[in-house]
Amino acid sequence: MNPETPAMTSETTPSLPLSGLEDVYDALATAIDQAGPDKAELFLVKLALLNAQQLGSASLVREHIEVALKDL
Amino acid sequence: MHQPTTEARPSIYYPYQVFAPWLPSAHPPQARQRVVIAGSGPAGMVTALELARHGVPSVVLESELQVSQGSRAIVFTRRSLEILQQVGVAQRMSEQGLPWRFGNSYYRGQRVFRMEAPHDSDDRYFPMLNIQQQYMEEYLIEACAAQPLIDFRWGNKLVQVRQEEGVAHLQIDTPEGPYALDTDWLVAADGGRSEIRTALGLKMEGASYEGFFVIADIRIDLPLPTERLAFFDPDWNPGNTILMHREPHGIWRVDYQLPPGETAEQALRPESLKARIDAQLAMIGHAGTPWEMDWSSVYSARTLTLPDYVHGRVLFTGDAAHLLPIFGVRGANTAFQDAQALGWQLGCVVKGLAGEKLLANYSAERVGAAREIIDEAGKSTRFMTPPSRGFRLLRDAVLSLSLSQGFVRPLYHWRTSRPHEYSGSVLNSPGDDNALFSAGPAHGAPPRNIRLSADDFLLDHLGGGFDLLYFTEAPALPEALQQVVAGARARGVPLKVIAVGAPGPVAGADLSLPDADGHFRQRYGVPASGAAYLLRPDQHVCARWLTLDAHRLQAALNTALPQ
Numbered sequence: 001m002n003p004e005t006p007a008m009t010s011e012t013t014p015s016l017p018l019s020g021l022e023d024v025y026d027a028l029a030t031a032i033d034q035a036g037p038d039k040a041e042l043f044l045v046k047l048a049l050l051n052a053q054q055l056g057s058a059s060l061v062r063e064h065i066e067v068a069l070k071d072l
Numbered sequence: 073m074h075q076p077t078t079e080a081r082p083s084i085y086y087p088y089q090v091f092a093p094w095l096p097s098a099h100p101p102q103a104r105q106r107v108v109i110a111g112s113g114p115a116g117m118v119t120a121l122e123l124a125r126h127g128v129p130s131v132v133l134e135s136e137l138q139v140s141q142g143s144r145a146i147v148f149t150r151r152s153l154e155i156l157q158q159v160g161v162a163q164r165m166s167e168q169g170l171p172w173r174f175g176n177s178y179y180r181g182q183r184v185f186r187m188e189a190p191h192d193s194d195d196r197y198f199p200m201l202n203i204q205q206q207y208m209e210e211y212l213i214e215a216c217a218a219q220p221l222i223d224f225r226w227g228n229k230l231v232q233v234r235q236e237e238g239v240a241h242l243q244i245d246t247p248e249g250p251y252a253l254d255t256d257w258l259v260a261a262d263g264g265r266s267e268i269r270t271a272l273g274l275k276m277e278g279a280s281y282e283g284f285f286v287i288a289d290i291r292i293d294l295p296l297p298t299e300r301l302a303f304f305d306p307d308w309n310p311g312n313t314i315l316m317h318r319e320p321h322g323i324w325r326v327d328y329q330l331p332p333g334e335t336a337e338q339a340l341r342p343e344s345l346k347a348r349i350d351a352q353l354a355m356i357g358h359a360g361t362p363w364e365m366d367w368s369s370v371y372s373a374r375t376l377t378l379p380d381y382v383h384g385r386v387l388f389t390g391d392a393a394h395l396l397p398i399f400g401v402r403g404a405n406t407a408f409q410d411a412q413a414l415g416w417q418l419g420c421v422v423k424g425l426a427g428e429k430l431l432a433n434y435s436a437e438r439v440g441a442a443r444e445i446i447d448e449a450g451k452s453t454r455f456m457t458p459p460s461r462g463f464r465l466l467r468d469a470v471l472s473l474s475l476s477q478g479f480v481r482p483l484y485h486w487r488t489s490r491p492h493e494y495s496g497s498v499l500n501s502p503g504d505d506n507a508l509f510s511a512g513p514a515h516g517a518p519p520r521n522i523r524l525s526a527d528d529f530l531l532d533h534l535g536g537g538f539d540l541l542y543f544t545e546a547p548a549l550p551e552a553l554q555q556v557v558a559g560a561r562a563r564g565v566p567l568k569v570i571a572v573g574a575p576g577p578v579a580g581a582d583l584s585l586p587d588a589d590g591h592f593r594q595r596y597g598v599p600a601s602g603a604a605y606l607l608r609p610d611q612h613v614c615a616r617w618l619t620l621d622a623h624r625l626q627a628a629l630n631t632a633l634p635q
Binding site: 041042045046048049050053 | 465466468469470472473477479480
C-alpha cells in the first residue's frame with residue numbers, strides 16, 4: 001500500500017461505510033469488555049500498533065493521535 | 073592523609089595484586105608536567121598510551137593500589153579492540169576473552185528476537201568480546217609500565233585543582249601526606265563520580281531513569297554458548313527485565329531489574345540475591361545447579377553528558393565526562409573512543425603541531441558522540457526500563473504482539489555501541505572529493521578494515537600519526553606529493569604513506585600493499601589510480617580524493633591541524 005494514499009488522510013471521506021463503522025463499534029466494545037479492566041489499555045495499544053503498521057505512515061498516526069487527544 | 077587499602081580485594085577468580093604507593097619522599101622535587109591524568113580506568117590509561125605514541129609524557133594518578141573491584145565492564149566491541157590494538161593490548165584481550173555475535177530475547181518462554189551482529193571476513197575482531205574489566209585494566213597497566221613516557225603513581229589521590237592562566241596547580245595526597253604538582257593540562261578521567269567535575273561545579277545535561285538493576289557475577293557451570301540472553305517480564309520478576317552474559321573463568325553475569333521502591337540495600341542482601349538468582353536459574357531450566365557469588369552491585373540507567381569537555385586546563389574524558397546506560401555496552405566502549413580522540417588531539421597541541429582549537433574540536437566531536445549515544449541508548453533504556461505508564465503500556469504491547477507479529481520484533485534490538493562518525497568535524501577537508509565517492513568510509517568515518525592475508529590486516533599498519541592511503545599502480549609516488557609529505561614531516565607531523573595497488577614497492581611510500589584482485593579499492597570506492605584517503609591519528613577519515621594533487625593534500629593537512 002502506498003503509505004501516503006490520499007484516500008487515507010483525515011482530509012478526505014473515510015473509506016469505511018456506515019455499516020462497517022457499526023461493525024467496528026460493536027467489535028471494539030465487545031473486545032474491551034473481553035480484555036477486562038486490567039488489560040483493556042494493553043489491548044487498545046496493541047490494536048493501535050497493528051493499525052499503525054497497516055497504515056504505513058507515522059505522520060498519519062501522529063495526526064490520529066492529535067485528533068484522539070482532543071476533547072477528552 | 074590518603075590511606076588506600078593495602079588488602080587485596082576479594083574475588084573467587086581474579087588474583088588482585090596490591091602495588092606499592094608512589095611516595096614523594098622517594099623522588100626528587102617535582103618539575104612542572106605537560107600532562108597529568110587523574111584516574112587509571114580505561115579512559116585514563118588509553119589517553120596516556122596514545123599520548124606516549126605521540127611522544128608526549130604524562131603522569132597517571134591512581135588513588136587505589138589495585139585494579140577496580142568486580143568485573144564492571146565485560147563486553148568490548150570490535151572498535152574497542154581496534155583501539156586497544158593501537159595501544160598494544162588487543163591480542164591479550166582476544167586470547168583471554170570470549171568472542172560472540174548473537175543475542176536472544178525471550179518473552180513467555182519463546183525466543184522472540186535473535187540479534188545477529190555481522191562479522192565480515194575483512195574484520196580481525198569479532199563484533200563483541202566478553203572479558204572482565206580487571207583483566208583489561210591489568211593489560212593496560214602492563215602496557216603503561218612498559219612505556220617510559222608514562223609515570224604511573226599508585227596510591228596518589230588528586231584532592232585539589234587550582235587553575236591559573238596556562239597552568240593547573242594540583243594538590244595530591246599520598247599515604248605519607250600531600251605534595252604539589254603543576255601541569256599544563258589535567259585530564260579528568262576520574263570516572264562517573266568524578267570529584268574534579270564536582271569541584272568545578274559542572275552540571276551534566278540529560279535524563280536519569282528510575283529503574284534499578286542488580287548486577288551480579290556468579291561462578292556456575294552452564295552448558296550455554298556465549299550469546300547474550302535477555303528475558304522480559306518473567307513470572308518470577310513480573311514486568312521486569314533480566315540479562316545474562318557468559319564471562320571467562322566460569323563466571324556468568326546476571327543483571328535483573330528491581331521492582332519499583334526496592335532499595336539497593338534490600339536488593340543486595342544475600343538472601344534476596346540467592347532467591348532471585350535461583351529463580352532465574354530455575355526459569356532457564358537449571359534449577360539447583362550450584363553457584364557461588366563473586367561480586368554484586370546496583371545501577372540505574374542515566375543518559376547524561378557535560379555540554380563541554382574542556383574547562384580551562386582541565387579536559388574531561390570517559391565516565392567523568394558523561395554517564396551512559398549500559399544497554400548497548402556504552403560505558404568503557406565510549407571511553408576508549410574518547411581517550412583515543414583526546415590522546416592524539418592533546419598530543420598535537422602539546423607538541424605545537426596545532427593550536428588549542430584542536431581541543432575545542434575534541435570536545436565538539438565527543439560531546440556530539442555522547443549526544444548521539446544518548447539519543448540511541450535512550451530508546452533502548454525506555455524499552456528496558458519504561459519510565460512512565462505510557463512507555464510501560466507500549467513496551468508491554470510490543471512484548472505481547474511479538475509472540476505472533478514479526479514487525480515489532482526489531483524493537484527488541486538495543487542498538488549496540490558503534491564508533492561515532494565525525495561527519496561534521498571541522499577537521500574534514502572542505503575541498504576534497506568526499507561527495508563524489510559512491511562507496512567507502514566517508515568524512516569522519518572510522519576506517520574499513522581489510523584482510524591483506526591470513527593474519528595481516530590494514531589496521532595492523534595504521535595509527536600513531538596521520539596515514540595517507542594512496543592508490544596507485546605506478547612505481548613511485550608523484551614528486552609533488554612526496555614534497556608535501558616531506559614538508560609535513562619536517563614540521564614534526566607524523567605522516568605515513570601507504571601505497572595500495574602496485575605489484576611491487578612504491579618509491580616514496582613507507583609501505584606498499586598489492587591489491588591484485590581489486591578488493592581493497594572496491595571497499596574504499598576507488599575507481600582508478602590516483603585516488604587517496606587521509607586518515608587522522610585515530611584512523612577516522614578527514615579527506616579523500618578521486619585524484620589527489622599536492623595542493624589539496626597540503627590543504628587537508630592544514631585543515632586537520634588548525635593553528
